[in-house]
Amino acid sequence: MALPFFYTEKLSQTGGRLALDGATSRHISQVLRMKKGDSIILTDGKGKRCRAVLQEQTKKECVVDIDREVLDIPPLKPRLTIAISLLKNASRFEWFLEKAAETGINAIVPLICERTERVHFRMERMQHILVSAMLQSQQCWLPEIAMPTPFNEWVVQTGVPHRYIAHCIQGEKMKLSRAAGSPGETAICIGPEGDFSVTETEWALQHRFVPVSLGDTRLRTETAGVAAAVLLRIG
Amino acid sequence: MALPFFYTEKLSQTGGRLALDGATSRHISQVLRMKKGDSIILTDGKGKRCRAVLQEQTKKECVVDIDREVLDIPPLKPRLTIAISLLKNASRFEWFLEKAAETGINAIVPLICERTERVHFRMERMQHILVSAMLQSQQCWLPEIAMPTPFNEWVVQTGVPHRYIAHCIQGEKMKLSRAAGSPGETAICIGPEGDFSVTETEWALQHRFVPVSLGDTRLRTETAGVAAAVLLRIG
Numbered sequence: 001m002a003l004p005f006f007y008t009e010k011l012s013q014t015g016g017r018l019a020l021d022g023a024t025s026r027h028i029s030q031v032l033r034m035k036k037g038d039s040i041i042l043t044d045g046k047g048k049r050c051r052a053v054l055q056e057q058t059k060k061e062c063v064v065d066i067d068r069e070v071l072d073i074p075p076l077k078p079r080l081t082i083a084i085s086l087l088k089n090a091s092r093f094e095w096f097l098e099k100a101a102e103t104g105i106n107a108i109v110p111l112i113c114e115r116t117e118r119v120h121f122r123m124e125r126m127q128h129i130l131v132s133a134m135l136q137s138q139q140c141w142l143p144e145i146a147m148p149t150p151f152n153e154w155v156v157q158t159g160v161p162h163r164y165i166a167h168c169i170q171g172e173k174m175k176l177s178r179a180a181g182s183p184g185e186t187a188i189c190i191g192p193e194g195d196f197s198v199t200e201t202e203w204a205l206q207h208r209f210v211p212v213s214l215g216d217t218r219l220r221t222e223t224a225g226v227a228a229a230v231l232l233r234i235g
Numbered sequence: 236m237a238l239p240f241f242y243t244e245k246l247s248q249t250g251g252r253l254a255l256d257g258a259t260s261r262h263i264s265q266v267l268r269m270k271k272g273d274s275i276i277l278t279d280g281k282g283k284r285c286r287a288v289l290q291e292q293t294k295k296e297c298v299v300d301i302d303r304e305v306l307d308i309p310p311l312k313p314r315l316t317i318a319i320s321l322l323k324n325a326s327r328f329e330w331f332l333e334k335a336a337e338t339g340i341n342a343i344v345p346l347i348c349e350r351t352e353r354v355h356f357r358m359e360r361m362q363h364i365l366v367s368a369m370l371q372s373q374q375c376w377l378p379e380i381a382m383p384t385p386f387n388e389w390v391v392q393t394g395v396p397h398r399y400i401a402h403c404i405q406g407e408k409m410k411l412s413r414a415a416g417s418p419g420e421t422a423i424c425i426g427p428e429g430d431f432s433v434t435e436t437e438w439a440l441q442h443r444f445v446p447v448s449l450g451d452t453r454l455r456t457e458t459a460g461v462a463a464a465v466l467l468r469i470g
Contacts, residue, residue: 076451076452095330099458099461102452102453102454102455102458103450103452103454103458103462104450104451104452136453136455137452137453137454137455138452138453139452139453176469177412177415177469177470180412180470214469215338215339215468215469216311216339217311217337217338217339217372217373217374217468218337218371218372218373218374219337219338219372220337220371220372223334223337223338223461226334226458226461226465227338227465227469230450230461230462230465230466231465231466231469231470233450233452234411234412234449234450234462234466235412235466235470
């Protein structure tokens with residue numbers, strides 16, 4: 001059975017002692033009931049992965065000895081960014097985050113589009129979901145997540161070679177599956193349940209976004225996001 | 236704005252009166268506050284779709300006049316079946332059902348595998364989720380869902396030309412994206428969180444299932460199910 005796998009921000013040196021955060025420490029002590037000498041695996045979410053051995057346990061924290069050998073795992077390529085409208089139903093947006101992390105998306109940008117239904121965005125919670133999903137899927141790269149960004153601004157800021165917009169307005173669209181496997185950074189934007197407006201779509205086209213189709217059925221926003229992740233990363 | 240879209244089992248004739256079920260009637264009267272003469276769209280989940288005009292409303296039910304012109308929409312092809320292990324976390328399984336319906340999967344078979352964590356299966360609830368997802372995505376074909384089936388039996392019963400098994404055991408596997416677009420009925424099976432056992436995998440291979448890969452990251456069961464649906468239907 002695989003060793004327990006945890007996340008720590010502070011994995012910057014090889015060897016030496018490291019105090020784990022409160023939640024991780026509690027899980028190790030109270031749930032897994034691990035003892036001095038037991039091993040775990042750690043990642044810093046930036047590609048580093050190493051073994052660590054439990055040394056001390058107090059009620060508040062665990063201290064581990066980090067192995068001298070620290071693996072440096074490269075991020076998945078090509079670099080994929082999914083920009084996706086926030087959703088009023090927070091759990092749907094969180095499902096998308098989890099699935100985007102599982103499939104190995106490098107970056108997520110929550111978008112505020114014309115028809116986005118505003119909702120309170122809790123960065124700490126979003127990070128927690130991404131960390132859990134990263135660990136669950138045994139990965140060592142934590143997807144980056146931006147603060148909610150107005151769509152028009154994001155379109156202008158994005159400088160990647162391959163840019164796609166998935167919208168439901170009639171018109172010529174390429175199947176996204178054709179884009180899969182192209183080398184080079186890729187970004188795709190997904191609109192709210194009410195779709196992008198005509199103005200937003202034209203703004204994206206002016207900035208060289210290519211309209212793409214995600215199939216013949218009408219997908220919810222979070223489903224479209226997962227479909228895009230699957231087609232670009234796995235397809 | 237699109238007319239309200241509802242499901243009714245009993246759409247067997249063109250024209251004539253039809254009493255809608257309780258839940259639909261309540262939604263029409265109390266939520267949408269529709270009146271005599273207002274129009275809705277109906278589907279029977281078997282490809283039929285037509286307009287209907289509200290005639291009578293009582294506290295308990297609504298009666299509509301069905302349009303003479305009933306569309307007969309063919310099911311999506313090729314016919315796709317996803318057989319997938321039941322999950323202890325029911326909401327994850329239900330999330331998969333919803334996404335499978337949205338993407339246009341024709342049939343779902345809940346599997347009982349060696350490592351499936353047993354859970355109470357409520358067919359009525361599963362049907363309700365599939366109906367909602369079908370209506371939300373504007374489709375007219377309700378995915379079929381079988382009762383939970385032991386994996387070994389399902390493998391023997393399945394007679395489709397293209398059969399795939401997605402497992403995590405080391406070995407040669409084809410990328411599922413390569414299978415997308417092949418004409419002819421297709422079925423894929425997805426195992427529980429603990430994966431299929433070696434015995435189960437060998438049983439499938441003996442029955443001409445082809446091992447496939449769903450990418451390089453470790454996916455949860457429901458994520459693998461949605462990935463398979465996306466790759467086969469949209470890819």
